[in-house]
Amino acid sequence: MVATGEYAAELRGIAKRYADIVAVDYIDLDIKYGEILGLLGPNGSGKSTTLKIILGLVKPDSGSMKVLGINAEEDPVAIKRLVGYVPESPRLYEFLTGLEYLDFTGDIYGINASDKKTRIEEYLEALDLEGREGDMISSYSQGMKQKIALISAFLHKPKLLILDEPLNALDPKSARIVKDLLRELAAKGVTAILSTHVLEIAQAMCDRIAILYEGRILALGNMEELRKKAQLPGSNLEDVFLKLTGTGAIKEIVEALLK
Amino acid sequence: MNLKNVLRLISVDVKSGRLIRAGIFRRYKERRIYQYLLYGGACIIGLLVGLAVGNLYSRLPVSEEKTLLHQTAQQLFTSLPTIVLLYSLVFTMMGQIQRSGIKVSIQPPYWLPITWGEHTLAASFAHIIGLPLASIVLLSTAVFSLSIFLAELPLATITILALLASAFLASTTTEIFRVLQVRITGSVYKSSGKVAIWVRFLGSLLFLVVFYIVWFSISSGSGLITIIETVTGVQGAVWFFPYVWLGMTLSSFINGLTVQTIIFSLASIAFILLLFYLAVKFNTRFGLYEPPAITVSKGVYVPKTSLLGKFGFSSLEAAVIRKDFKAFTRRRELMYTFIMPIIIIIAPLMQYLGMLGASVPSEASLFLVAWILLAPGPLMAMMVGIMIIGEEGSSVWLFYSSPITTRSLVKCKYAFMCILSFAVMLICGAIGILVTRPSLQLAFTLLIESTFLIFALGAVSLRAGIKGADFVETPRPRMVRPLTSVINTLMCMLLAVVTVSPLIPYAMSLISLPFTIPLPEIDVYVAISISAVIAFVITFVFYRMAFKNAAEFLTKAEV
Secondary structure, X not given: OOOOOOEEEEEEEEEEEEXXXXXXXEEEEEEEOOOEEEEEOOOOOOHHHHHHHHHOOOOOOEEEEEEOOEEOOOOHHHHHHHEEEXXXXXOOOOOOEHHHHHHHHHHHOOOOHHHHHHHHHHHHHHXXXXXXXXXXXXXXXXXXXXXXXXXXXXXXXXXXXXXXXXOOOOOXXXXXXXXXXXXXXXXXXXXXXEEOOOHHHHHHHOOEEEEEEOOEEEEEEOHHHHHHHHOOOOOOHHHHHHHHOOOOOHHHHHHHHHO | OOHHHHHHHXXXXXXXXXXXXXXXXXXXXXXXXXXXXXXXXXXXXXXXXXXXXXXXXXXXXXXXXXXXXXXXXXXXXXXXXXXXXXXXXXXXXXXXXXXXXXXXXXXXXXXXXXXXXXXXXXXXXXXXXXXXXXXXXXXXXXXXXXXHHHOOHHXXXXXXHHHHHHHHHHHHHHHHHHHHHHHHHXXXXXXXXXXXXXXXXXXXXXXXXXXXXXXXXXXXXXXXXXXXXXXHHHHHHOOOOHHHHHHHHHHHHHOOOHHHHHHHHHHHHHHHHHHHHHHHHHHHHHOOOOXXXXXXXXXXXXXXXXXXXXXXXXXXXXXXXXXXXXXXXXXXXXXXXXXXXXXXXXXXXXXXXXXXXXXXXXXXXXXXXXXXXXXXXXHHHHXXXXXXXXXXXXXXXXXXXXXXXXXXXXXXXXXXXXXXXHHHHHHHHHXXXXXXXXXXXXXXXXXXXXHHHHHHHHHHHXXXXXXXXXXXXXXXXXXXXXXXXXXXHHHHHHHHHHHHHHHHHHHHHHOOOOOOOOOOOOOHHHHHHHHHHHHHHHHHHHHHHHHHHHHXXXXXXXX
């Protein structure tokens, strides 16, 4: 059963190592219902691993976690029923058509036939996939595959969306639709956790942003709180991010490369 | 042509088969010993065989036998290039069929400064790496060590060079075939529209059937000597066919025909260069060709109601079964699975129909009937069962992230494996009954035993397939770890014998043996019942074990 508490996800002391590499280093994180949380961080900072841990794709070495009020250790399948997930590079079944793939995922989540038909048709139209839905996915561009992955994540009306670089390869119109859709869904109480490297997107879309570095949360809050933490009032997210992650010496690096 | 680029590309192809699993890819260390084990082993075996035969030859007194052995060895050397050419073609073409159809398969980095010539040469060499090269190493060391005893070192040297040239000839032919096949099938898909999927599926099956009919026709006979004699005989008759020119070079050399030797060897080199030139040209022309999209459905989308729901499958389970059905009829590398029943049924049927020359004695005919009716279904169950999880490849993330329970995973995968195996059993059984016309009781007994074996061996293999799943997809999908596959095969063989063992007295009663075996008399229907109980126990135990493995598989997802 889904709890109606304050938090859609509660992470306590979550840690994950791969051999000698610390992917996630004892993080605590509370994500409210209806919130859009952005995870930012340099490559290898633990964003994707954190998302996978929340979904149950990666088992943490230590810590405890509740997702949608469900203890992840006790009933991971119940969590998966309520979550929509888009991985960083979604590998779809290329031998299926886009329509067959969506039909397949609709059945996986137990959507009834009439709802499935309505929703699939609406999403295909909205994301400009009409006319190509009967073609095999192997012939799709990266952006079209991303759209199919996004639709399959939205299809069953999940309570929590876990999106790893959701706007990757999308055309501007589709990206805008997805952004607006996420905002509307958030207003209806759907929580979204997304990772991105596009700081403008994070700044525009997210209620709160968590900046990860070497598996730890360096800073967490809305734009104003992050600016305060970085002691950069009035700055944009790029400056805040570079200051907090200690990767601000860009000018020197570029000059060295040009030598 | 930059040969260093060629070597770099071959190296990429070799490395593409690395086991990339979570936890071991950091600070990756190459275990070169495994890479060279195959070739080192082949070298040692070849050397031992050569030394053994050579030793036997040297111990023989000067006699007719000694002369005959010398002549046979010379004949063998002459036929080897054509034999190597034939099986290299089989290996490299089958390698191409198995190669991953998805776009992650290693493509030459087109955006790098690499010429089509370098790419084609690298691809041709890469086709040979593995078993074809190991067998050439084995043959070459055997030929070389034997030639020392025969005092035929010059002949051995030319033979070894001819073997290498044959393998390269085969792989260049395969490269041309590969490029043309992509281009031609692209045109077929474009013109056939919606039915393209079935054109491809049935076309692939037809190709395999024709291929194996030809292969069995060539390779059947009473042993190596017959093959050698056939090859040398055919070589002489079709001397104008460029593919036998390497063999003709050797036979001319043995017969002391210097001019012919030079002509055939030069002609062979020219032919290889011509083929390579063609392969480069085809790659330049069609190498970047992308087959057109296959449009499977058009018009209004109507969700289909599945019959599977009426048999107790949830919508999730039915969706996975339907998806797997599409995978096995659409993915080229999975169509390879159908080779097994085709091989099983074609050779005995050809023998039965007198296509392989000899007629079938009555004892053998019972064995052949049993083989055709009993084996295809269970062997299909073994093959499909062990690969049904690993075939998900890197799309397996969907299973990890979807609300599938261990019970559902095992149930739908097992059900699909059974459905496919029963279909194969029924098709092969129907053909077998029509051709061999066994008694009703025999046909019933064999088909019911086949059913038991499908259930039992399917459960055993599914459990192994979950435990040993391998999701590496390049250069070809592995699907299951080799060691798991070997152990599972042995286990299935043992359990199959146990399952059918109550039927042994019945089988013996159908064969007229010159001696008697003291076996208890048992009614055939009682024997079938005992066999059913054994099959049920095996199925139950391994199906339950599969749950445990599936639970581990789903919770230890590391993608």
